[in-house]
Amino acid sequence: MRAGGRTARVRTAVLEAALHELAAGGYAALSIERIAERSGVHKTTIYRRWQSKEAVLAEAVGDLVESLFPIQVTGEIDRDLRVFARALVDLLTSDAPLVVGAVRALFSDAAHDPRIAELKRELYARRYDEARAIVQAAIDRSELPPDTDTRELIGLITAPIYYRFLVTQEPLDHAVADRTAATALIAVRAGACRLG
Known part of the structure; x- marks a missing residue:
């Protein structure tokens, strides 16, 4: 077609x-x-x-996340990580009804359903795969060590944001996103996110 x-x-x-x-x-x-x-x-x-319905939901949520939380390679790792962290904060704090519904499904009791849990795993796996472009571009520009573990780096950025969103329910804004991105970058440059 x-x-x-x-x-x-x-x-x-x-x-x-x-x-x-x-x-x-x-x-x-x-x-x-x-x-x-x-x-x-x-x-x-x-x-x-x-x-x-789970297959429909997986595709719908996947499209929504990709449209609102794109992975961008801008040519500078500091900016790339800030953009990534800010986009995650924007997604989680959106008051758009469709986004609220999707986020609620992913992080509510529905997440205990094995099919929704699988949806989340697939969604995060795609995000990690796409984030490799940011890390590889930075490695190619000699901004990051060549043995940087993408999953660990992205985890250093996203974990504090999800912790605030899900556990402490502290405010989330771009200042928080910028701090998590900066802290993760310091850690990775110090060798905290090496493969192996």
């Missing part, structure tokens, strides 16, 4: 409907039937393409 054709329109309608339903009723109330009703796409079409 060509880009922008019926397939693309169906995909967009279904994924947007899933996010709206998630925001309106939460994960427990989400169903293929409700997605079909809201999207105007017959449920057999949805089942044929996605097989389950």
Whole structure:
């Protein structure tokens, strides 16, 4: 199918409907039937393409995260890490209903569902894979040691942000993001994030 054709329109309608339903009723109330009703796409079409509400949700949340939390390589590791940390803070603190619904599903009791847990693992795995571009570009520019472990570096940035969001519920803003990025960069340059 060509880009922008019926397939693309169906995909967009279904994924947007899933996010709206998630925001309106939460994960427990989400169903293929409700997605079909809201999207105007017959449920057999949805089942044929996605097989389950979890598959629809995984794709919808994945697209949402990638659009709101892009991985960017700007040419300077300090800036790249700040942009990364700020985008995560912006995502977690967004008051847009669709974002709130998606974040709630990922971090609420629904996250105990094995299918949602798998969705989260896949989402984070993609983020780590995409973040490798930032680290590799910095290694190529000799800004980071050649044996830098991407997963460890990204963990140093994201862990304090998630800790504030999920545990202490302290305010999150760009100043917090900038501090976590700067601290992680100091640590990685000191050899704290080496492979092996």
